[in-house]
Amino acid sequence: MNFYQEPTHYEKTILSDLQGAWEVLRSAVIKEHTSKDCSQLLFHINEAMSWESVRNLNHMQNTFVLVQSIAQQINVSDEIMELIEEVRDVLYEVLNEIQDGKIL
Secondary structure, rough: OOOOOOOOOOOOOOHHHHHHHHHHHHHHHHHHHOOOOOOHHHHHHHOOOOHHHHOOOHEEEEHHHHHHHHHHHHHHHHHHHHHHHHHHHHHHHHHHHHHHOOOO
């Protein structure tokens, strides 16, 4: 009987950049949460990072729009807004690569 062998290396793709951008945003929102109620924002960030969203990037894109809207409504810091822009840039880069037929 053969056992699954652990890979000796992993190829980094733009999806790992997208995951990293979401994680940095989430960490910054958690820090800001101490002085402002960001519960709804955190909920949707977690939703955007879920397996459902990773498997369906159109769902992630819709959730991103919610995150952006909520952040503007609760008037988050400039740092958070810049991190949201970074997530947007990477997300749209991923969507463009998929549209161009690149396999991720």
